[in-house]
Amino acid sequence: MTIPQPYLLFLGDVQDRLSAKTAQGVLDWRPEWCAGQIRLPGCTVDLGLPEMTIADAAAKGVKTLVIGVVNAGGVLPERWSSVIVEALEAGLDVASGLHTRLESFPAVREAAERGGRALHNVRHSDRTFATGKGTKRPGLRLLTVGTDCSVGKKYTALSLERGMRARGLDADFRATGQTGVLISGRGVAIDAVVADFISGAVEWIAPDAAPGHWDLIEGQGSLFHPSFAGVSLGLLHGAQPDAFVVCHEPTRKTMRGVAHALPSIADVIDLTIRCGRLTNPAIRCVGIAINTQAYGEDEARACLEAASAEHGLPATDPVRFGVDGIVDRLLTEFPAV
Amino acid sequence: MTIPQPYLLFLGDVQDRLSAKTAQGVLDWRPEWCAGQIRLPGCTVDLGLPEMTIADAAAKGVKTLVIGVVNAGGVLPERWSSVIVEALEAGLDVASGLHTRLESFPAVREAAERGGRALHNVRHSDRTFATGKGTKRPGLRLLTVGTDCSVGKKYTALSLERGMRARGLDADFRATGQTGVLISGRGVAIDAVVADFISGAVEWIAPDAAPGHWDLIEGQGSLFHPSFAGVSLGLLHGAQPDAFVVCHEPTRKTMRGVAHALPSIADVIDLTIRCGRLTNPAIRCVGIAINTQAYGEDEARACLEAASAEHGLPATDPVRFGVDGIVDRLLTEFPAV
Structure with a gap:
């Protein structure tokens, strides 16, 4: 799916910043697409964007109303549907990462049909795909993999896009999750x-590309997560990455949602290479991204230095210290680029 | 889904045995469920079952009309819908492994609704599942894995069920594919x-069971198949098998539908153990099942002996030579059972 920009970010009536993390993610990574915010009475979160009505947004050329909130269960409250209908009637598309499909409200479905507007339910996939072929495609690809779910795979891929583009490289983030889809x-x-x-x-997500072009593919789950490893393996085979970065959260004791211990970074490197060789025999690890949020500056640097020394790879916290070391490594490993 | 027995096998107007392989599979493994066959004018395939009209079948207590045919694209021809409607009106359920959903014909949908009958589209999954937890469940499980797709994983699991039951063991085949669902x-x-x-x-398919009970779980794809390995890995983690059997077709040069070479049996054993340990640290290989259909008797026996010697495991063609060697191995490896 392709979601037209610019966006108007809808914050509903949420009262804590975490509930607005989808909108925040879009703003962090695509500020140039975010024309404004729209909030309902009671909303206490402010992204600092211009406040807009639907009419303002339409007049300023906004193309999509993005439901920028998350909640337990991914439910779209019915009280938000009138704003959604208003947006559709003003000629905007609407995009949502919630589990509830936008068209499950008859008024929303009818307004979209009436105006010929698109409803982008990014948590669902209604598209038909071919089965994977595993044939090597032109272009270069990097995949972020993880020791667990929610360890920074999306932010690492986005940080690499920013860092590589800043150095004149031809690189595109490729989304495989709902927030990533809204961001890209x-x-x-x-x-x-x-x-x-x-x-x-x-x-399909990362198709044939020019020889020097990098797709930076957002990983999902972990080959070691008992709930989601199948997704991670299919993603690895479809991505056929030339390079990968291992993402890790050092304070986590058990894998998200289950009782299993986290694998080591070395385990992840080893199994990713072993399985990844099936569709790219030259696959190699080019760096480690560690979320050091829980650490002070000194502790964070010590943690990264230890990881770098242990694995002989650049290690960084992309959000805190940037990705230059990993980009340097990529330029060394893939000199023709 | 649970499909009520006995079955009436519908052969449509097919003209070659291969197109009736679903019906043949059900008859091979569940003859006691197959009350009869129903054929349209032009059908030249005969399973040797009593010929029945829908009215006969209903009078004899048949519970489900099974569409026992396959074709390219899995399309249900509209000309078959009148028999399906007749079956529903006579109080039968209808089950199909075709891609076309039964209810896509309005007359079929309406007849099912009118009579409160169930339409079992076994190629589709409309059920909601929880994400896997990876917690060890009571009971014993064996998974058939493969060097490729279509190498005998279903037949091996079914042969093991038959062979183990014949020796008084408590064992159930667990289906993970459309034909397997019709068979079980x-x-x-x-x-x-x-x-x-x-x-x-x-x-969900292979839930908590009694300590000595064996679930014999039908594998899918291969950890080495670039199109389907994600399915195979999720299946391995969810099955958490105590034991597995590797299935292989020795004359195949490339993996089904792609250009990749087949992995060796040793590769499959090794990666299955490595990945399977995540949800069952005691996972072990207990045998090799080789489809020797392309070989004469001597060549087949030589092939099996060589595989057995190379891997130190019982090797058999389950259809040709039975599964006693593998069952012996299971009884040795799991003596408490």
Whole structure:
């Protein structure tokens, strides 16, 4: 799916910053697409964007109203539907990362049909894909993989896009999750695809490209997560990455949602290479991204230095210290680029 | 889904035995469920079952009309819908492994609704599953894995069920594909499940059981197949097998549908153990099943002896030579059972 920009970010009536993290993610990574914010009475979160009505937004050329909030269960409250209908009637598309499909409200469905507007339910996948072929495609690809879910795979890929573009490289973030799709305006929530088509969908997300072009593909889950490893393996095979970065959160004791211990970074490197060779025999690890949020500056630097020394790879916290070391490594490993 | 027995096998107007392989599979493994066959004018395939009209079948207590045919694209021809409607009106359920959903014909949908009959589209999964938890469940489980797709994983699991039951063991085949679901009357086509729920669906298919009970779980794809390895890995983690059997077809040069070479049996054993340990640290290989159909008797025996010697495991062609060697091995490895 392709979501037209610019966006108006809808914050509903949320009262804490975490509930607005989707909108915050879009603003952090695509500020140039964010024309304004719209809030309902009671909303206490402020992203610092211009406050707009739907009419303002339409007049200023906004193309999509983005439901920028998350909540437990991913439910879209019915009280938000009138703003959504108003946006559709003003000629905007609407995009949502919630589990509830926008068209499940008859008024929303009818308004979209009436005006010929698109409803982008980015947590769902209604597209048909071919099964993966595993054939080597032109262009270069980097995949972020993880010791667990929610360890910074999306932010690492986005940080690499920013860092590589800043150095004149031709690089595009490729989204495989709902927030990533809103941030990049295209992509597929890969965990919502029918199981037979995981790798095929990734082949569609990161298609043939120019020889020097880098796709920076957002990873999902972990090969070591008992709930989601199948998604991670299909994603690895479909991405056929030339390079990968391992993402890690050093304070976590058990994998998200289950009782299993985290694998080591070395385990992840080893199994990723072993399985990744199937569709790219030259796959190699080019860096480690560690979320050091829980650490002070000195502790964070010590943690990164230890990881770098242990694995002989650049290690960084992309948000805190940037990605220059990993980009240097990429330029060394892929000198023709 | 649970499909009520006995079955009436519908052969449509097919003219070659291969197109009736679903019906043949059900008859091979569940002859006691197959009350009769029904054929349209032009059908030249005969399974040797009593010929029945829908009225005959209903009078004899048949519970489900099974569409026992396959074709390219899995399309249900509209000319078959009148028999399906007749079956529903006579009080039968209808089950189909074709891609076309039964209810896509309005007359079929309406007849099912009118009579309160169930339409079992076994290639689709409409059920909601939890995500996999990876927690060890009571009971014993064996998974058939493969060097490729279509190398005998279903037939090996079914042969083991027959062989183990014949020796007084408590064993149930667990279906993960459409034909397997028709053969066992329950299960889920795992490749049709949304990617996030692969391992969770398998946890549902092979739930908690008595300590000495064996679930014999039908594998899908291969950890080395670039199109489907994600399904195979999620299935492995959800099955948490105590034991596995590697299935292989020795004359195949490339993996089904792609240009990749087949992995060796040793590769499959090694990666299955490595990944399977995540949800069952005691996982072990207990045998090799080789489809020797292309070989004469002597060549087949030589092939099996060589595989057995190379891997130190019982090797058999289950259809040709039975599964006693593998069952012996299971009894040795799991003596408490």
